[in-house]
Structures are given as C-alpha cells and as structure tokens.
Amino acid sequence: MGFHFSQALIRWSKHYGRQGLPWQGHQDPYAVWISEIMLQQTQVSTVMQRYPQFMRQFPTVKALASADLDAVMALWSGLGYYSRARNLHRCSQEIMAKYAGQFPRTAKELEQLPGIGRSTAGAIAAFAFEERAPILDANVKRVISRFFGVTGDQQSHETVQLLWEHAxxxxxxxxxxxxxxTQALMDFGATWCTPKAAKCQSQDQMCPMKSECKAHELGQVDLIPAKKKKKESPTFTTNIFLIRYQDEILLERRAPKAIWGGLYSLIETPWEPIEPKINRSKPSDVTSLLNQTVLSKLLSKSDLGSIASVEKGHVIEHVFSHRRLRMQPWIIHLKRKWSHLSATLDWICTRRLKEYGLPQPIRVFLESSSR
Known part of the structure; x- marks a missing residue:
C-alpha cells in the first residue's frame, strides 16, 4: 500500500504540484530549514515575500549565527510566533559551535536542535539528505487521517503515534x-486534500487517492479529521504610550517568554480581560496610567513635570491566534528626555526603527504616527 500511495502521489505532483516557490528544489539544509520554520503557522503568500529577504540578509548558517539577535527579530517582524526567530538564531549558533557549521545529516540528530521538531527534522533530512524520514504537519495529518479513516482526537498521543506509523x-x-x-505530500494536503471543499468532492478533477481513501468510501471527507469546537477568543485591553523627545521614542524590550517575546514595543499597562458584566472604573489621567507600567518606580515628580503634551489616540485592535487585544494609545511629548531608566528601556531614534524587531501592529502605528 505504501508503494502505491507514494507513486500515485509522485505522478500527481508532476501535473498538479506547486511550482516555482522560492524554497523549492534546494538540497542545502540551511535553505530547507529556514523555509520549513518560516512556513510554520504562516501563510505561503507571506513567506513568498519574506523568505527571499531573509536569505539575502542571512545567506548561510554562519551569517545567521554571527548576526545580532535584534537584526534577526527586525526581519522577522510581522511573521508572528517570534519564538521561531529566537530559536533560529540559537540553533544556528549551536550548529556552528557543535557541528562546525555543518547540519547533522539524520532526522534523529536534527530533532535535538533548538526549535526543530520531529516533522521539521524529517523534512530537512528528506529534502537535503534523501533520508527516508516521514513528516507530519497539519496538512499531512489530514491527508493520512482521511486515507486511513483515522477518526481519533488529533491531539491525543495514541492518534499521533498511529499517524506517524502510517506516515x-x-x-x-x-x-x-x-x-x-515529501514536496508532493505537502502540496497535496495544501491544495487538494484541503479542510473544506477537497477536490474529491468535485467532479472537475480526479483525486489519485479517491479509489482507496477510506474517508471518501465512507462519505466522511468533511468529518475527518474531527473538528473541535473553537472557544470564543477572550479580549484584553491595555494602554500603550508613545513617549517622544525630539526624534527619539522610548521603547521597552519585552521578556523572552512573553507574547511578542524579545521584541521592542511601547511601554504598556498590564493586559486586562474585558468582562462585559463587570463595570470597573478605570483611571483616565496619564500619570495614574504610567504608574501601572514599568515606569512606576522610575519617574520622579520632575520627570512627570516635563510632559509637554498628551494626546489620546484611536484604539488599535489586534487579533492573535487565541485572543484579541484592544490597545489605547497615548502620545506623550516631553520637554526633556527621561534618564535613569532600567536596562529594558531604550531611547531609539525614529530613523533607526527598521533595525529593531517590533510587533507588527506597533510598527504600523509608529509609521502612521510619524507621517
């Protein structure tokens, strides 16, 4: 059965597989690795633009390892899931230190590196070293689940183990x-055996797996894999502060394990859940709000007295994968620059913002504020 499946898929790919993607056809494990990490939880159309930029700036594992983390984070800005960028940087340094800049050649060894899971390790090993290593990303899970009629919980250890065995x-x-x-399997899951409106549901094109696909035989293509009901995403609110002195703004480097970890962002109040049934009175003056931030114990009366003007901006809404955030901006102009700040705070010239990793909604807000 395995031989039939693989050969049918390879024949299919010659006619219907995706062609011309910038990361295709590479046997360089570095190029494969970057594309695989970038494509995790990011749309292909976005990666199409960003992958060539990343490879131009960091063409080798040595270039990435020797780069400043801020430069890596700046180029990753807008791709989301920023721990991927931090792990890329850390992994490149480990490859240089432990493997003299040469990627391990087996999936088992690759999986030991930071940020490389079993499926990514399999993809690198298959593309770069022709190892018979399986992959099991979300698209592949769906293809295999339908082909074998696997109806179990996709998150359970037993189901995942079964899918790895099938793969x-x-x-x-x-x-x-x-x-x-490996490329054909990825393409098939992404373009034909899709979550909705799979090609076998249409009469336009014949799916090469249709005659042996258990889900199609049972009429359960739309039911496999089983879909969990999504919980409504909670909404949080915060105040953010664009604090300016001449052509500099005050930014805070976020903690590595926080949301937007390792990026520079505007100083903010703690995120609070919006609970419609609870009507809490909120402070609205800037001094009270600043006292809820990292600046609370750093600012003197003289510092607060140096505020020249305050402007309340339009609320910014941002949607994460599992939550929503409403940010109320406050634009503060100072008569003199605040000093005696903590190590996580930096005054940064607006002309140099492109050199720093910023959350995408914050970058867009700053760009619009400078016009």
Missing amino acids: TALLPKSKSQMPIY
Missing part, C-alpha cells in the same frame, strides 16, 4: 524519491 509505512522505497515525494 512511515507510506514512504517510497527509493531514497532518491524522498525530495519529490
């Missing part, structure tokens, strides 16, 4: 076919 059994026997097979 391994389906591999082509020839190592030389691993790159084209």
